[in-house]
Amino acid sequence: MPSPNRPFWPRGVPADVRVPQVPLTHYLQTAAERWPDKPAIVFAGSTLDYAGLWQRSCALAGHLAQRLGVRPGDRVLLVAQNCPQFVVATFGIQRAGAAVVPVNPMSTAPELAHYAHDSGARVAICAQELLGPVQQAVADGLLDAVLVLAYADALTADGVSTQTEAVQGVPALAEARRPLPDGPYHGFEAAIAEGLAPPPSHADVHALAALPYTSGTTGAPKGCRHSHATLLASNLASQVWRGLHSESVFLCVAPLFHMLGMQNGMNLPITLGATVVMMPRWNAAQAVALVARHRVSVWAAPPAMVMDFFAQPEAATADLSSLSMLSGGGAAMPEAVAAMLQARFGLAYNEAYGLTETAAFLHANPVDRGKRQCLGLPTQGVHSLVVDPESLAPLPPGEVGELVTRGPQLMLGYWRQPEADAQAFVTIDGQRYLRTGDLAQVDEEGYFFMRDRLKRMINASGFKVWPAEVEAMLYEHEAVLEACVVGVPDPRRGETVRALVVARPGRPLTEAGLLDWCRTRMSAYKVPRSVRFLSALPRSATGKVAWRALQEAEARAALIPTQEAA
Structure with a gap:
């Protein structure tokens, strides 16, 4: 709440976030029990309701555990474009007690080999058109089993014609299921069709839930250890900060392997029991049509995507009145574009700041009092400082230094990288802070601004x-x-x-x-x-x-x- 120390803190937003002691899978189960026939995912005109999403995730968990030997604490690679199967796979992996390792679909064979070797994953779930690097990993002895999915299996007969909504720019969506290669390859749909029971209990809230990889200034990419609790802390804070609820409709365009998409396009709406309108790949004109058709109200996207969206001729005539929360980060929103959004559409782009290491949501501008090209305020439970990069002494407002931060959404640490942890974390006044490598300054009102980078990035x-x-x-x-x-x-x-x-x-x-x-x-x-x-x-x-x-x-x-x- 606003106070003399934080006069611009959003009204009604508590100072801290209280993370429930249940995992992400608990939220999907609860949504399925509350709203079994509510659309969870709308994809290419087809709908998967919450009951179906939960049933498929449980069946996949059963197959992973009983057929492929996945055990609690294991890691499973996931390689796919945005699709309902990505969500099923994520929650199926986590319901089996394992952690998902999201892989960029553009990864080459050497890059994927690093993710498999470093994470220790022995099982992968992969879209059929992306199998090349995965097959190489199997041939090299890095993977023991692969579940293969086809996007077309997510398209139902009552959906919109695949020629008008699904296939545009993404031919793989209409491609029928290919024959499985010889070797340890299994059909994703066949695995679910077995209907095997998942393990008897959910994972612990502090268990490893996701291992997204981020590169560093030197060496190969490093895995960021996120538990169910760290992912939830980010999601729950964002919900309250931005006034989101179960009747919100989210547009999911940002890639799900990336923390922006994973959190804002999947985990956050599912913890709410909201509806996700999902696109497999960016198409600005199609996005305009989807927002109007499905009454999308929430969209998280980088500025470049937002600019492309509103530059479409259709944006001037389509009914976009449902869109009420437009947020993102990764780059500053240009002043001219922000002014246009406000003047023509009554929309304020809610700029925020986060890292893979912080499960996305860390800083954000108050919805009703944002500043442009600004990282915003540290959100619930987050404490950030601007310090001298050498001495780590806190600097006063106006001076530029390194931004360090702590909060409940911080990763547990890097995966099997104690040296990287030693460089990334520092102790200040007895508290453990993450060094972001970003140079920032804080103004007299407590708002943070990016100024430069300490690290090459x-x-x-x-x-x-x-x-x-x-x-x-x-x-x-x-x-x-x-x-x-x-x-x-x-x-x-x-x-x-x-x-x-x-x-x-x-x-x-x-x-x-x-x-x-x-x-x-x-x-x-x-x-x-x-x-x-x-x-x-x-x-x-x-x-x-x-x-x-x-x-x-x-x-x-x-x-x-x-x-x-x-």
């Missing part, structure tokens, strides 16, 4: 790209002598990836050729959008590549029109 439409990881892969190319990866401003994505490369003498190398090579070795969002060849990379007195100077120079150049363009 590129934020492209909410996807984190760590330059050191991309550089390491570029050095595998036989014609690359030196490489430095930087972020440059992009009007739609916030930032985009550029590679500055020094070619080996006598080795021909072109931008197109190098980009084609990159696409075969790294996820699409990590692939540089452009390459600039240099004769040498500048270095500091200690011999390190002067990446910050290069990045600043590239950023300035991106903002200055060329003579030809002028």
Whole structure:
């Protein structure tokens, strides 16, 4: 509640969040008991109600436990685009007492192999068109069993024609179930059809529920250990902060493997017993039609997606009056777009801030008193400080320092990475804080603003790209002598990836050729959008590549029109 210390705290919002001592699966079961025939997921015109979602999740849990030997505490890979089966798989894995390892569908075979090896997962659930990297992991002895799903199995006869709503831009949605490959592959629908009973009890609220991977400044991606309790803390705080309820209708577009989508498009609405209108892939015109048709009221999306949505001609004429909560983060919403949303649609974009390590929701602007291009206030139970990066001494309002934070939604730690934990967590006044690596300042009213990054990281439409990881892969190319990866401003994505490369003498190398090579070795969002060849990379007195100077120079150049363009 508002107080002299926090005069702009939202009225009616408690200072702390009390996390119930039940797991996520309890909420799905409760919703199925309360509203068995209520639409849980609307997908390509087809509907899966809460009773069906719970029944399918339990049956999958039974198959995982009784047929594939999945035990409490195990990890299971999940590789798919947004679809109802993704939700069934997530809750089925968790009902079996295991943790879901969400994998970017764009992952290459080496990337997926890392997730399988590092997490120790021996079972995977995968969409049939994404099987290639998974099959390689099976051949390499990393996986023992794979459940294979087809999106078309989620389409019911009473749904809208797949040609008009399902297949547009996503041919895999209409593709019939393929024959299973030889080997340890099992049909997803056949597994559910067995109707095997799940384990007798739910997982403990403090058990591992999800292991999403995030990259770091060096080395391979690290798993963030999230329990049911940490995921719930984020969800429940967001519900109260934003006034969400069981009759809310959510548009789920952000990828479910990503924390923004997983939390806002799946876990949060299901803990409420709300309805999710799900898109497998972004299509702005289709999104406008879905909001109008299904009376969507809540949508979490990065600014680039919001700008694309409202730039559609259909947005000017469609009935979008149901849309009342538009939120997101990952990049600042441009002032001109925010003003347009308010003037034309009466919508305020509720900017927020969170990390994979914090299960998304951490800071947010008060709904009725937001500031633009602002991280907002620390939400319920969250304590954030701006500190000197070297001494860790708290800094006064107005000074720029590293943002450190603590709260009930913080991950338990990195998966089997004690060295990374030692670097990520610090103790201040006897309390354990997470170092975000983001440079921020807090104003006199307690609002936080992003100012820079302490760590090298590129934020492209909410996807984190760590330059050191991309550089390491570029050095595998036989014609690359030196490489430095930087972020440059992009009007739609916030930032985009550029590679500055020094070619080996006598080795021909072109931008197109190098980009084609990159696409075969790294996820699409990590692939540089452009390459600039240099004769040498500048270095500091200690011999390190002067990446910050290069990045600043590239950023300035991106903002200055060329003579030809002028």
